[in-house]
Amino acid sequence: MTETPLRILLVDDHPVVRHGLTAMFADRPDMEVVAEAADGRAALDVLAAGTGVDVVLMDLRMGGGMDGVTAIRRITELDAPPPVLVLTTYDTDADILAAVEAGATGYMLKDAPPDQLCEAVHAAARGQTALAPDVANRLMARLRSPSPALSARELEILGLLARGLSNRAISRELFISEATVKTHLVHVFDKLGVDNRTAAITTAIQRGLIRVE
Secondary structure, X not given: OOOOOEEEEEEOOOHHHHHHHHHHHHOOOOEEEEEEEOOHHHHHHHHHOOOOOOXXXXXXXXXXXXXXXXXXXXXXXXXXXXXXXXXXXXOOXXXXXXXXHHOOOEEXXXXXXXXXXXXXXXXXXXOOOEEOHHHHHHHHHHHHOOOOOOOHHHHHHHHHHHOOOOHHHHHHHHOOOHHXXXXXXXXXXXXXXXXXXXXXXXXXXXXXXOOOO
């Protein structure tokens, strides 16, 4: 009896990437791309239409559309949501933690070998965690680090700081008070061993905690 192929929803804002991945999966009898979406909002529309999906393969940054982390959070709120496997080029602590906390089942990088990616898709379909080796190493390093690790919120604030936002602008962006922003920054400076915003940003970039676009 022929096994039914895994049904994949492919979410990426680059048509060339979607075409390449679709062609790769088409060469395999055990999986197929049943739908594509250019951003998170379009992915939610596909799922709302009742398209049968076993795994959502999701990029994180998708132009001006709904980003992957927001989409992951929205998908996990659905009734009987399909597992979401992140497939991206970004491997900073901020991106990884945001995706995992949003509910991603796994996190793979776009330079992964095809067989490794296909194995991750199968693992995600079974509800198992699938992590790229570099991502797994980063998470393990956080667990083993003798110094306190920055929380997802602290990394988020640090990322906004790197974009040049003031404390007031950050508070508006995250819907928190300026006092709360200042408290988070005190903790960030302490954990990074710095005493000012510029040094915090520089250190965070050097350690791969955040990225600057």
